[in-house]
Amino acid sequence: MVKQERAARTREALIRSAAEVFDQEAFSTASISAISSLAGVSNGALHFHFANKAVLAEAVEEEALARLLAVTDRALPSGASRHVQLLVDVTQGLAAALCADVVLRAGFALSGELNRPRRAGLRDRWRLWVHETLRRAEEEGELRPTVSAGDVETAVVAAAVGFEVLGGRDPAWLSASTVTRFWRLLLPTLVPAVRLGGLRAEGTRLT
């Protein structure tokens, strides 16, 4: 029992160390020794948990996905534009999480690495969530009739990837005020003028 607990902790430490190393350099140059040494274990112990660096990267992506789901999985706000407000809240939450959480950050970066096998990564999952949320907003008549949900999806997904990538060099791109500026600009186009007052570009409280 104690042994199992220790193994789980080592696994967790290795995933976090791998994320820190991947966050600092590309996956392809990240060294296994740097990861095990940062986690305070031997290379042998690392290989006991993860056959190779690709398997370790998959574990980082899986853990990052769990954290992305924790950000997107929140109660629907109240109000007439609740899906649009949810989109704003989750974008704010994602930027804050990307700033604070190295595992989430590494997971997003890994999904953009060109020399890894192409599979559904975090950016694809994020896009899917934005797509679904906007579809519901459209269904419930939250969007202006002149606005296409697809156009909004394009802008939101592209800007979020931009914030994520630029934030790697300059955290100001992931600040609440940057995301608020983006929504302050976009919201008047998205929703009818009478509904604008009920929306908060800076996001509503966490549930």
Added chain:
Amino acid sequence: MVKQERAARTREALIRSAAEVFDQEAFSTASISAISSLAGVSNGALHFHFANKAVLAEAVEEEALARLLAVTDRALPSGASRHVQLLVDVTQGLAAALCADVVLRAGFALSGELNRPRRAGLRDRWRLWVHETLRRAEEEGELRPTVSAGDVETAVVAAAVGFEVLGGRDPAWLSASTVTRFWRLLLPTLVPAVRLGGLRAEGTRLT
């Protein structure tokens, strides 16, 4: 004379080959031999032109910057919202150029590489150009008085980096229709309604 010309051609071929290799994998893992072999020259010939990979990467960035400037340096369109239209036209031109030109694409990617020394890269230059163009648009009264040029800059710079990064995996993100969708969404917020008819989200002809 002939010798100088041959040297210039070899240099050009090496820059293009380096861009192609950097475009496929990260700068840090790109091999000098892969670059020289793609250019059809020996490693010795490569080292005659470029002391090391970092110097070669700088040459790629410099050439990419020249190409970015060729995209931004175009005659101001006519019309009441000419700086806004210029911004649209240049964004369209940049997306098309990123799709077609491996040197430009590699230059942008290099400016985002975390494990290279931080210097003003293509993304910074792009941001500066967007900043200047919006400042002029604001000065000439092209923007709605309720819109902040800084908010627009944030959205345009972030979305453009998003298109660039996502376009590395899926060229559809750099298509004219993607960029048009972005502007179709943003333009009604940017300019007064009476001026909207004079603007083209798909861009105006190249000058």
